[in-house]
Amino acid sequence: MDELKALLNSQADAVEKLAGELRAGLRPAIDNFIGFFHAVDWKEPWLMCLFVFQFALLLTAILTRRNDKAQFSLSILAFCGIYFAERLNNFLRENWRSFSKQNYFDPHGLFLSVFWSGPLLLISMLVVINTLYTLCRLIVKWKRAELRHRAKLVESKLD
Known part of the structure; x- marks a missing residue:
């Protein structure tokens, strides 16, 4: 049972790390879109x-x-x-x-x-x-x- 908990925790950590990387990768694209939106009259x-x-x-x-x-x-x-x-x-x-x-x-x-x-x-x-x-x-x-x-x-x- 302890092995299963350890495996689930490691999977949860991996998913959390991946989500953080995705957020960091999307941030420049979102900033570019907002900049474009404000640049257009x-x-x-x-x-x-x-x-x-x-x-x-x-x-x-x-x-x-x-x-x-x-x-x-x-x-x-x-x-x-x-x-x-x-x-x-x-x-x-x-x-x-x-x-x-x-x-x-x-x-x-x-x-x-x-x-x-x-x-x-x-x-x-x-x-x-x-x-x-x-x-x-x-x-x-x-x-x-x-x-x-x-x-x-x-x-x-x-x-």
Whole structure:
């Protein structure tokens, strides 16, 4: 019994040590995120317009969930926006003085990836999930109709 307690205590110490190392490793990432959050001027008009645009696309995706053509058009629009993100980042990096107080557009495109491509990818995923859900419902409806048809054929043969 004493061996079991010693083993459990050593395991608990190992878990506690690992948790401490994880906390110490995550601390710089959290500090970087907080620094980034405070460095961005969230009241810039172009940034607010970007958020309104993203919200409008999300709302459109939700409201048109039963309209296949609108969902398809929305997904094509989102994929085109993602495809041209690198070119858009380069253009905005060269012309940031005309619309912004500071340059958010680094050569790697991190800012634009997070605030432009990220939401577009989420909206595209919503459209794909909605399409899969619709297809599953359609398959179930088709199978039920097929089973009803087979049942009618069996009934007609019995009569």
